[in-house]
Amino acid sequence: MTLMEFFGCAFIAFGPPFAMFIFTIARDPLRIIVLIASGFFWLLSLLLSSILWYAVVPLRTSLAFGLVFSVIFQELFRFLFYKLLRKADEGLKKVSQNVPDEHITPKDINNKHIMAYVSGLGYGILSGAFSIVNVLADMAGPGTIGIKGDSHFFFLTSAFLTLCFILLHTFWGVIFFNALDRKRYIFVAGVVASHMLVSCLVKFHTNESYYLISLITAYVVMIVMAFFAFITAGGSFKNIHTAFTCRKGRYEMD
Amino acid sequence: MFLQDNRSRRSAADTSVNNAERPTHNSQQRPSGGGGDGGEEEEEESFMYGANSVIMLFVPVTLCMAVVVATISSVTFYTEKTDGYLIYTPFHDKTDDTGTKLWQSFANAFILLGVICVLTIFLLLLYKFRCYKVIHGWLIVSSLMLLFLFSYIYLGEVLRAYNVPMDYVTVIILMWNFGVVGMVCIHWKGPLLLQQAYLIMISALMALIFIKYLPDWTTWVVLGVMVVWDLVAVLCPKGPLRVLVETAQERNEPIFPALIYSCKCNTRYSSPMTASTESTRARNAVQALNTTNNYQTIADPDRPPGTATPNQRSSTNSQPQTQDEEERGVKLGLGDFIFYGVLVGKASSYGDWNTTLACFVAILIGLCFTLLLLAIFKKALPALPISITFGLVFNFATSSLVQPFMDSLAAEQVYL
Numbered sequence: 001m002t003l004m005e006f007f008g009c010a011f012i013a014f015g016p017p018f019a020m021f022i023f024t025i026a027r028d029p030l031r032i033i034v035l036i037a038s039g040f041f042w043l044l045s046l047l048l049s050s051i052l053w054y055a056v057v058p059l060r061t062s063l064a065f066g067l068v069f070s071v072i073f074q075e076l077f078r079f080l081f082y083k084l085l086r087k088a089d090e091g092l093k094k095v096s097q098n099v100p101d102e103h104i105t106p107k108d109i110n111n112k113h114i115m116a117y118v119s120g121l122g123y124g125i126l127s128g129a130f131s132i133v134n135v136l137a138d139m140a141g142p143g144t145i146g147i148k149g150d151s152h153f154f155f156l157t158s159a160f161l162t163l164c165f166i167l168l169h170t171f172w173g174v175i176f177f178n179a180l181d182r183k184r185y186i187f188v189a190g191v192v193a194s195h196m197l198v199s200c201l202v203k204f205h206t207n208e209s210y211y212l213i214s215l216i217t218a219y220v221v222m223i224v225m226a227f228f229a230f231i232t233a234g235g236s237f238k239n240i241h242t243a244f245t246c247r248k249g250r251y252e253m254d
Numbered sequence: 255m256f257l258q259d260n261r262s263r264r265s266a267a268d269t270s271v272n273n274a275e276r277p278t279h280n281s282q283q284r285p286s287g288g289g290g291d292g293g294e295e296e297e298e299e300s301f302m303y304g305a306n307s308v309i310m311l312f313v314p315v316t317l318c319m320a321v322v323v324a325t326i327s328s329v330t331f332y333t334e335k336t337d338g339y340l341i342y343t344p345f346h347d348k349t350d351d352t353g354t355k356l357w358q359s360f361a362n363a364f365i366l367l368g369v370i371c372v373l374t375i376f377l378l379l380l381y382k383f384r385c386y387k388v389i390h391g392w393l394i395v396s397s398l399m400l401l402f403l404f405s406y407i408y409l410g411e412v413l414r415a416y417n418v419p420m421d422y423v424t425v426i427i428l429m430w431n432f433g434v435v436g437m438v439c440i441h442w443k444g445p446l447l448l449q450q451a452y453l454i455m456i457s458a459l460m461a462l463i464f465i466k467y468l469p470d471w472t473t474w475v476v477l478g479v480m481v482v483w484d485l486v487a488v489l490c491p492k493g494p495l496r497v498l499v500e501t502a503q504e505r506n507e508p509i510f511p512a513l514i515y516s517c518k519c520n521t522r523y524s525s526p527m528t529a530s531t532e533s534t535r536a537r538n539a540v541q542a543l544n545t546t547n548n549y550q551t552i553a554d555p556d557r558p559p560g561t562a563t564p565n566q567r568s569s570t571n572s573q574p575q576t577q578d579e580e581e582r583g584v585k586l587g588l589g590d591f592i593f594y595g596v597l598v599g600k601a602s603s604y605g606d607w608n609t610t611l612a613c614f615v616a617i618l619i620g621l622c623f624t625l626l627l628l629a630i631f632k633k634a635l636p637a638l639p640i641s642i643t644f645g646l647v648f649n650f651a652t653s654s655l656v657q658p659f660m661d662s663l664a665a666e667q668v669y670l
Contacts, residue, residue: 029305029306029308029309030305032309032312033305033308033309033622036312036615036618036619036622037619037622039615040615040616040619043612043615043616043648046656046660046670047648047651047652047655047656049659049670050651050655050656050658050659050660051655053659054655054658054659063662063663063666063668066659066663067663067668067670070670071670074670126611126615127670129611130608130611130660131660131663131664131669131670132664133607133608133611134606134607134608134660134661134664135664136607137605137607154667157667158664158667161667161669162669165669165670198669199668199669199670202667202668202669203666203668203669
């Protein structure tokens with residue numbers, strides 16, 4: 001039973017991101033490097049927020065403080081990674097042009113959304129992994145949750161929230177990078193605000209009855225962000241329509 | 255242990271060819287124009303092996319670390335305390351006094367370092383005086399031990415951990431096939447993929463041995479000391495590894511049975527002859543052909559003490575590679591694999607997955623930086639310092655600072 005729970009929750013949390021990784025990233029070395037580098041930046045932001053949380057002794061018990069600053073640090077490091085990526089553009093161009101590998105195409109550089117998506121996914125995967133990996137390890141273990149009156153849905157909620165945050169980070173990455181490129185700082189503010197909103201909302205569910213509410217709000221925000229990211233990346237309803245209609249044996253979009 | 259890639263030597267040597275090629279190359283590849291001045295061309299050349307070779311090292315390093323971590327977290331044998339330790343570490347962390355533990359760990363680490371120094375210099379001397387047979391014998395005996403003895407112990411412990419009964423006949427057949435195929439692949443010839451798999455397996459086994467038989471604190475100090483030793487040995491003008499590489503380059507032959515993992519190196523199967531005749535033959539051939547060979551030497555002579563701890567990772571065999579057969583590709587010493595494995599395995603042995611994950615990402619990023627430096631400096635570089643430093647920093651930072659933070663977050667289901 002515990003093993004089944006472990007696999008179920010692991011696949012809920014990491015199934016979609018894993019599929020995204022396999023289909024969009026795994027074949028392209030450059031994207032893997034960017035993915036890991038952005039994960040590393042998330043790690044740095046986490047390190048910084050833990051140092052702050054650890055250093056300010058009186059506020060160590062109230063997690064809201066650590067949470068707020070952690071969100072700020074994460075967005076700060078996302079910005080730093082954006083700066084780094086734009087600085088490294090020239091270098092990336094050289095790498096991708098000189099490697100005799102057919103998977104790498106200049107479109108990675110020309111279409112800035114690709115790198116934004118990859119770095120967003122890297123950010124998300126590492127943040128998701130960090131928040132759930134120890135819970136997963138406990139899941140497989142000899143104990144089960146819920147015997148002493150705690151919620152049975154703890155693990156399931158954790159898994160779904162992790163998935164939600166991985167996807168959210170991906171969409172945030174796309175929106176954030178594009179907003180900075182076009183200097184539409186309102187969207188940057190929107191990303192930071194929604195990140196803060198989701199994190200704080202999720203923080204306030206203290207018992208089982210709030211699980212559903214926080215899950216639904218998180219997923220609603222996620223869908224809104226997905227919509228924005230889709231529009232940002234140049235999508236429209238017409239695109240979707242053309243993508244699904246078959247015209248004389250041609251499946252590609254114009 | 256160091257990292258080097260074949261492209262570099264050739265690019266330095268074949269300047270004439272490259273210069274001729276470059277203008278067209280530039281105009282084809284970069285239609286947008288842009289300044290093709292000297293510095294930029296140089297830089298461009300250096301990025302040749304960029305992204306692809308990074309990934310080619312990421313995959314084996316990841317696999318090796320995955321084997322170690324999976325073993326550590328499922329088989330208790332490699333983490334439980336024993337009375338037996340390596341003879342190089344006479345102090346065993348028996349006291350509770352931090353000061354005593356600290357100096358004892360340093361003493362252990364320096365004894366181990368001394369052994370490594372002596373063995374490296376011994377190897378260098380053997381190589382200088384062309385005692386190839388002794389070196390081959392040494393490598394073959396140690397890989398024999400790893401492939402048969404240590405993998406037998408490993409198999410036994412895995413079966414025990416999963417409570418699987420198996421009779422001796424099956425085990426003997428399994429071990430015999432595994433070991434003999436391994437010896438053939440590593441020292442003679444075989445499919446490249448199989449050889450790489452064996453090299454990864456051997457490094458993982460060696461890393462597990464280190465994790466089990468080094469006292470707790472000593473492991474960390476040893477990792478720290480290895481960083482410094484690696485820097486000194488590869489970068490100092492008179493560093494033993496550097497002298498070794500230079501001697502090998504003077505002789506136009508690959509560093510004797512190189513203890514390396516190579517991404518794309520298909521030369522070794524070409525001529526299955528006995529080592530000595532082949533090496534003389536090929537050496538002459540290479541010298542006759544020209545001096546701008548691009549064969550690669552990446553070795554990892556900086557292995558841990560070879561005699562008692564048979565960590566000699568596989569050796570590629572000694573047939574020198576002739577240049578036209580050589581493909582480009584980065585090579586990484588197996589010692590680097592071992593110490594990456596030790597670091598990640600040790601981090602995971604405390605049971606915290608966040609630390610393991612942080613170490614893993616830090617090592618990969620360190621490897622990226624090392625490859626970037628390799629592209630810039632174009633010479634053999636130590637692969638341990640950046641990765642292991644990152645790994646150590648992130649290990650201690652995560653286990654002492656991040657872990658309590660993440661634990662309280664996970665308990666309250668707070669998501670960042």
